[in-house]
Amino acid sequence: MLFLTLTQLIFLTLIVWLVWRVVFRPGKEGDASGGSAGGGKYRPRDYLAWLGALIVLLAVILALLTPNNGAVVQVWSVISLPLRPLGLSILLLLFALMGIKKGAITKDAENYIKITTALLLFFSIPIIAFLMVQLIESDSIAALQIAPYRRDKVDAIVLLGQATTQQPFLEANQIHLTDAGDRILQAAAEYRQQLRLGNDAFIIVSAGPRPGQRLNPNQPNPAEAFAIANVLKSLGIPASDILIEPTGLDIRTSAEAIKRKYVDEGIKRVILVSSALNMQRARQTFAQLGISTIPSPASFYTFQAGGVPKIIFTSTQKDRCDTISVTFRNAREVQFSDFMPNVDSLLLSTRVINEFWSSVYYFLRGWLSTTVDPIPVPPNIKC
Incomplete structure (x- = not known):
């Protein structure tokens, strides 16, 4: 608020x-x-x-x-x-x-x-850029730390796959991943976790045509979701468990398409795989359409080389393994180079500001829910 x-x-x-x-x-x-x-x-x-x-x-x-x-x-x-x-x-x-x-x-x-x-x-100062990123990705960091303790069975896994792959221009069978391609790996890991929990889940891949690209002037550009599905198949995900949503161009259009196509089939709660930077906006968008989400963030900028993330370290107390001690600390020591301007930090700051203005736009359109399911805290470790 x-x-x-x-x-x-x-x-x-x-x-x-x-x-x-x-x-x-x-x-x-x-x-x-x-x-x-x-x-x-x-x-x-x-x-x-x-x-x-x-x-x-x-x-x-x-x-x-x-x-x-x-x-x-x-x-x-x-x-x-x-x-x-x-x-x-x-x-x-x-x-x-x-x-x-x-x-x-x-x-x-x-x-x-x-x-x-x-x-x-x-x-352009690295430590400022990473502090800005960490403020936005803080909820995603919490979700990442609770992930090993999750035992939730969901109706589906939703992968927001826009801009995770590149268009192959020379060899049609080649598949190139972008710096956001780890979302695909994250969705595959969530699928295997649901199988281990005894849940027959499936992955909904939402990604429309790549903007600004046209290989054949006489035919529409194919949706990126088909290329993502091929990657998932190569990772051992059965084709029968991959559903293609080929119209999503951004978070809102993907959420609307999923609500229109799958909510009537009983899908109410999903694991949402998206970038850590836009995870909060994505969850609020799905919540506004009545879809409950469990965050499964990927593509973290906080943990990139040069980042100084403040994370939670947990360890059991001596001779008592039924409690947990929680401390917050920097995962890397601050160095002199963290205060030297560079172009990578300017790009990172720009991405944070772009996400801010995107959230402003979604807020003005009334696309953001004011409440989402809270991220639980890690449970106590048992002996």
Whole structure:
């Protein structure tokens, strides 16, 4: 709830600032658009700002109504550029360049350069990037630690498989995994665990066509779910236990398709396999559609090389194996290099910010449930 309230405040503040900037900023003394000295209400460029604001408003409305429209996605990728550290830095540098004339620099341009430098430094520092990631992945870390103690039997295992494989261009039979491909391995491990528990579970693979790719101009692009199914088969999962959902382009469309196709068949509780970074948003999306989920996160950024994760270490007390001692500590010592900016940390920070704005969008659309099933704490270890 704190995240949602903070999101509302930030969004409302942004709207108020934009309205003031575009509408209520007075013209300078002697402005030609005012007709007389000191009487101008708008400067000529303010009318251009109105046009730009109208275009942005229309793009936002279209993004809310048709989020998966190809043209809307392309326009939004340009408009949302200032919402990311690198995009905002480039925009500020462009403003600064306009303030450099005849070898002199204006005070505003100087401030733009200072802000840009601070932004790039802040979001490029490794320890800050990993702390941001750890804040978002904290629930997923807890879910990972409880996984060895889980004995839940579920109706199905749902794998959100978008962007886990690459399109093979040279050899059709080849399958290439992306850095998110461990989700497939995670789903296979959950399937085997359900078999060990005596549960005849199956895997629902949700992944639509890869965006922006067209191998044959005369045929639609095949869904990525079919390639993922081939990987699962190579891992020993029977084809009869793999269900293909070929329309999911993102978390919401996947959840809607699964609800539409499988909920009526009795699927109410599932193990959800997705990225640790978006697991909380995924669980809230499924909960809003009435599907209870057990998180099974993968693709952790917290545990990448260079990360300083704070994790739970458990150990039995001496001569007493019926209790557990729990301590929180860093899994790696902080080093000097953790404070040296690099491009990988900037990318990681950008992914965190993208997830933040995605959560804002889902919240504004009413796609997030305010309550999800809590993640249980690890039980006591018995002798």
